[in-house]
Amino acid sequence: MQNWRLSFPTTCVAIVxxxxxxxxxxxxxxxxxxDGGSIQRAAASAKLAFWHIQSYSPTxxxxxxxxxxxxxxxxxxxxxxxxxxxxxxxxxxxxxxxAGSPPDVFHTWGGGALKSYVDAGRILDLTPALNADxxxxxxxxxxxxxxxxxxGKVCAIPTDVTAVGLFYNKAIFERLKLDPPQTFEQLxxxxxxxxxxxxIPFAMGNSDKWPGAFFFAYLATRVGxxxxxxxxxxxxxxxxxxxPCFIRAGEMLQRMVKADAFPxxxxxxxxxxxxxxxFTERAGMILMGSWLLAYAGKEAPEMADKIGCVPFPVVENGxxxxxxxxxxxxxxYAISSSCANPVAAIALLKELSGEEAARQWAATGRIPALxxxxxxxxxxxxxxxxxxxxxxxxxxxxYYDQALPPRLAEKHKETTQNxxxxxxxxxxxxxxxxxxxxEMAAQK
Amino acid sequence: MARPxxxxxxxxxxxxxxxxxxxxxxxxxxxxMTFTGMKTxxxxxxxxxxxxxxxxxxxxxAILSExxxxxxxxxxxxxxLGAIALTLAVSAPAAxxxxxxxxxxxxxxxxxxxxxxxxxxxxxxxxxxxLLGGIGLYDTLSGLIMVHAAFSIPVSVVILRAxxxxxxxxxxxxxRVDGCSTIQILLHIMLPLARPALFTVGVFLFxxxxxxxxxxxxxxxxxxKKTLPLGLMEFAESHGTDVVSSCAAxxxxxxPLMIVYFLAQKHIVRGLTAGAVSG
Numbered sequence: 001m002q003n004w005r006l007s008f009p010t011t012c013v014a015i016v017x018x019x020x021x022x023x024x025x026x027x028x029x030x031x032x033x034x035d036g037g038s039i040q041r042a043a044a045s046a047k048l049a050f051w052h053i054q055s056y057s058p059t060x061x062x063x064x065x066x067x068x069x070x071x072x073x074x075x076x077x078x079x080x081x082x083x084x085x086x087x088x089x090x091x092x093x094x095x096x097x098x099a100g101s102p103p104d105v106f107h108t109w110g111g112g113a114l115k116s117y118v119d120a121g122r123i124l125d126l127t128p129a130l131n132a133d134x135x136x137x138x139x140x141x142x143x144x145x146x147x148x149x150x151x152g153k154v155c156a157i158p159t160d161v162t163a164v165g166l167f168y169n170k171a172i173f174e175r176l177k178l179d180p181p182q183t184f185e186q187l188x189x190x191x192x193x194x195x196x197x198x199x200i201p202f203a204m205g206n207s208d209k210w211p212g213a214f215f216f217a218y219l220a221t222r223v224g225x226x227x228x229x230x231x232x233x234x235x236x237x238x239x240x241x242x243x244p245c246f247i248r249a250g251e252m253l254q255r256m257v258k259a260d261a262f263p264x265x266x267x268x269x270x271x272x273x274x275x276x277x278x279f280t281e282r283a284g285m286i287l288m289g290s291w292l293l294a295y296a297g298k299e300a301p302e303m304a305d306k307i308g309c310v311p312f313p314v315v316e317n318g319x320x321x322x323x324x325x326x327x328x329x330x331x332x333y334a335i336s337s338s339c340a341n342p343v344a345a346i347a348l349l350k351e352l353s354g355e356e357a358a359r360q361w362a363a364t365g366r367i368p369a370l371x372x373x374x375x376x377x378x379x380x381x382x383x384x385x386x387x388x389x390x391x392x393x394x395x396x397x398x399y400y401d402q403a404l405p406p407r408l409a410e411k412h413k414e415t416t417q418n419x420x421x422x423x424x425x426x427x428x429x430x431x432x433x434x435x436x437x438x439e440m441a442a443q444k
Numbered sequence: 445m446a447r448p449x450x451x452x453x454x455x456x457x458x459x460x461x462x463x464x465x466x467x468x469x470x471x472x473x474x475x476x477m478t479f480t481g482m483k484t485x486x487x488x489x490x491x492x493x494x495x496x497x498x499x500x501x502x503x504x505x506a507i508l509s510e511x512x513x514x515x516x517x518x519x520x521x522x523x524x525l526g527a528i529a530l531t532l533a534v535s536a537p538a539a540x541x542x543x544x545x546x547x548x549x550x551x552x553x554x555x556x557x558x559x560x561x562x563x564x565x566x567x568x569x570x571x572x573x574x575l576l577g578g579i580g581l582y583d584t585l586s587g588l589i590m591v592h593a594a595f596s597i598p599v600s601v602v603i604l605r606a607x608x609x610x611x612x613x614x615x616x617x618x619x620r621v622d623g624c625s626t627i628q629i630l631l632h633i634m635l636p637l638a639r640p641a642l643f644t645v646g647v648f649l650f651x652x653x654x655x656x657x658x659x660x661x662x663x664x665x666x667x668x669k670k671t672l673p674l675g676l677m678e679f680a681e682s683h684g685t686d687v688v689s690s691c692a693a694x695x696x697x698x699x700p701l702m703i704v705y706f707l708a709q710k711h712i713v714r715g716l717t718a719g720a721v722s723g
Contacts, residue, residue: 051665056681095570
């Protein structure tokens, strides 16, 4: 009914007008253009894009002050500091890496996630920079550096470590005349006595899966040492996730569940709810990372003197050392291989991991990733117990889920959750893990 | 035999009960969120279900006084309104052409546009990031506006085309006999007729884009360019267990949606049915 030669150009004009109008009103200012270029052409302008996840007080200020010290010392370099929340950061970094435009300096937890970027050739090798500055190198905590090193190459600088400890309520233990448990059997005895007095033995919420995984990792490590996990993860020397130590750890967990060591409905509870049970003194113990103390300072300052911390109990006839700690890197910083100003980026890393920043980190209740004598001297009193446990450790076992590739890590958390929920047997769970590991190894 | 148009009393009761249940399901979370935002922290710890002790707006005021939050609001408004304007500017003429005019390649154009509907958002993130970086629109609001528009145009064209298609051809034909050009027909006859449909599409886009998270996260980086969903995410994380403040912030974030929806409600209902019954 209508000849199209007329209407088609008309439509085109409408489209072009719309686009021009909008782009003109907003996009054609000079600033966005130069911003946009920064992800590809940082070289000429000496700019560092820096993404991290310290997005709120008090650690936000620690990073901000390190950045401002860096700016004062390097007036020629502009730092674009971008604080992001945890999960959005992971997603944004993944996409930026995929698009080949990662930030110059960025946060990392080390472990498997960092390794995948290292394998893809996206991370700058920091070993030469460390060797060129032995004072810097020797001030860092070697075990934390291990989590950021692959094939002898250091790929990130850790700034603080976390570790899982057995936190207990000193007031409750004193009132019931209990001693913090040193062996698993003593632990079971403690649970029994706490329960008899109407106290929940362990505050634990396992809906997020990771809190329960701490129990599993600790028990497996105490039963079999760190060897079986390392060998199973790297598929060397007949390593297997069906190793007896994993099965026994599962059996011990189910024994705890059946003895009501955990609050009713713990499978549907999250960490927020669980720690509230501990802070309101309805639960006697909590197996948690050192970050618990930061929450305590914020949510239950009156608890400060009541929280004690001991190493996880040993297991009778276990092969694992009593001082091995489950832990990991809480924050570290890596430089992308596409960074146009590696010298400036390394200077920024030094500022972030230096003693001044570490002292401020420590003041927020964290454990700086510096050598024991330096770190322990600056630690805040409430973190002293857990920090001592960390630095007395003969070995630090990285959190299982961080040490494993993502699919296996998810499987580990899922099967552990099922063990806790009594919906699977420890034997079955171990087989499931091993089968997936075999399948993934076969795909390589 | 019952007439098909008449409804028995029992049937009407069931329908109303179902509607009421749906109403409760839809409204309850919003009411709870607003109420929680009005509570004091003590009230909240005492009972999470009880209504607030009074009309307390302190939490809301505290959030609105944060300069960051105001910034997010403004950014979100710029992005949402900009993207809607761009989408409508492109899709209204396109839908008119596809619905009322005949031209060579009509089918191909249709298919290309509809193909845009089936594109999963996540596979486009990396290519789009490269593209925006390449043309200097990374980390700009206008870049984000264009991405939103690109993803909104297909669905808008499909809805609007159905509407234009329902307008009896006699109307544009009569205008043409009176000497109107195609563009005049579009501007003076068809667009005014299509107002309910444009409203419907506009509100639909408003809801989508106002709440959109992944694009904003990927394509914006500077803290001062953040949109509201990004800001709320950060707010929720930094305020941890402060449920009262979080609820107040979320209520404020959702308020424009509710206002727009209430104001446009009449038009939306008309727009959704207009395509079916107009003639």
